[in-house]
Amino acid sequence: MKGYGGKALSETTIHRILASELCVGRMTYNVTTKRLQGRTIKNPESAWARSQAFEPIVPPAQFRKAQDRLAVANRPWDKEKILASLNRLLDRNGHLSQRLLNSTEGAPSADTVDRHFGSLCAAYAAAGYDPTTRMFFGNNGRYWSEASVIKGLQQLHATTGRVSNRLIERSPDLPCPRHIRLRFGSLANALRKAGLPAPNHSEIQRDGWKRRKDGGGDEYILGVRWSDAELLQALRRLHGKHGYVTQNLLDWDEDTPGAYYFVKRFGSFTRAKALAKLPLETHSQIMLGACRRKREGKTIRRQRRHPGQCPKLGYRTDNLLLGLKRLVEREGAISARLINDDPDLPWSATVAHHFGKLSKAYRLLGLVRLEGKPARFGLPRR
Structure with a gap:
């Protein structure tokens, strides 16, 4: 049975339905009294006013059984009664647990025990039970x-x-x-x-990087294999075309991996230029060249692909979205773990930083949250 908005009924709603005399067709008045802004006081049942309004929805005998069970569940508990119930459970089962308390009829719930003793451990200690003696199960x-x-x-x-x-x-x-x-x-x-x-966290990361490099994962950039020679040739091609090579130029060019890959592969952008046998300018020469291109109107600026894109990143938005789309089409769903396991995509944290958060990237792809899998997104049903 579903409630308002197609959502499941809450425990409080179910309790109110079971206790309502509307189930047997009776309208009940004068159940509570509240004067001005005082607290609500429940009147004795002898003061209630009842009138039969319609035919019963459930048999009266079944309704009375439900009220008897609710009366047992709603009876007041104190520490003495709780300890007596815990001792009976301990003698019968040999142990105490939250699941056992909640599933045993006539016993206080785990929340009731916690409310009276401050914690389940304190109640166990008062009952003479040590939970650490119980065997571990996995x-x-x-x-x-x-x-x-x-x-x-x-x-x-x-x-x-x-x-x-x-x-x-x-x-x-x-x-x-x-x-x-x-x-x-x-x-x-x-x-x-x-x-x-x-190993500590740093050693674990370094080991992961080494295994990825030994497995050849570093040579693949968004599904395309780039050898060291091909990367260096790309640098020489850009230099021959524009007369200079900068990290911004690499990020702008659609036929060349971003500057991040060159730094990751060769250790630094300067070392990559040295291996490509390109002239190495000083910082002053680089700045003077940039100012000259700005005066001449030849500056190539990297444009944002969407309003929320963070600047100065080594990954292009279009390529990331293409890689995510291929992943969800292949796996039928997408998550941070699936992104991390895909050798053609960067780490999920990098994708989240690029778009602001993973859910924003999913929205750009038109993905929806899958039913029954709260942490998974996928393609909408057709």
Whole structure:
């Protein structure tokens, strides 16, 4: 059943429907009293005024059963009653948990326990239960001992030469990364206990860059392979055509990768010009040449492709949108992870910085949020 605007009914709305005497066709008055700006006071049921208005929607016997269950669920709780209920649950099940409290009929909900004791841990302590003694369970309810997790990490490192959250998620011999963090405090602590290296963030990034370079990913720019010789030849072609080469000129030219790729491939733009055997001007010569071209009206300025584009970026908007479109057509959906896994696209953070945010790039492509996948966008249904 759906409510207003096609949205699912809330818990409060369902409770009001179940408690309403309109279900049995009765109009009920004088249920509450409120004088001026005072608080609302619920009147005793003997003071209510009822009148039969229409035929019952549900059988009266079924409505009375619902009221009996609501009365049990709405009974007042205090600390003594809660502790007694917790002790009964502990004797019957051997443990306490939020799911157990919420699913047991006649027991206080987890929110009720938290409201009276300040936290579930405080209530557990008052009931004499230590939740840390319970065994750890991970994926599919399987029990994972500390030794089994350490052994799985060692096997994964021996197979791949490294350990990452993504590799752990794909490994059938390990629980999810969140389980490992809860068990050991952090993934680094787990790696140290397993006798494995625990690299910091910078070392992880450098290793990722090295693997991408060794795999030939750096030679591909938006799906087109550019060797070092072809990049240097492109520099010489631009210099022969315009008489100079600048980073802005590279970003403007549609047949040449942006300046970012030259810096990434050769370490610096100056080194790329030196390898191409082009004249290396001093800063003063570069500025004088720019001023001269400005006076002559020959300055080539980089234009924004759309109003929200950030200036001075190494990626062209049209090429980025083309790469994103190819990705969504191939995968049927698009997300930050899919962008990161695509060798023909830059990192998702770079795309977000270019457009302001990923959702803006998705809107430019006409993508919509997919139902049932809140973090995924895709092509609209036809």
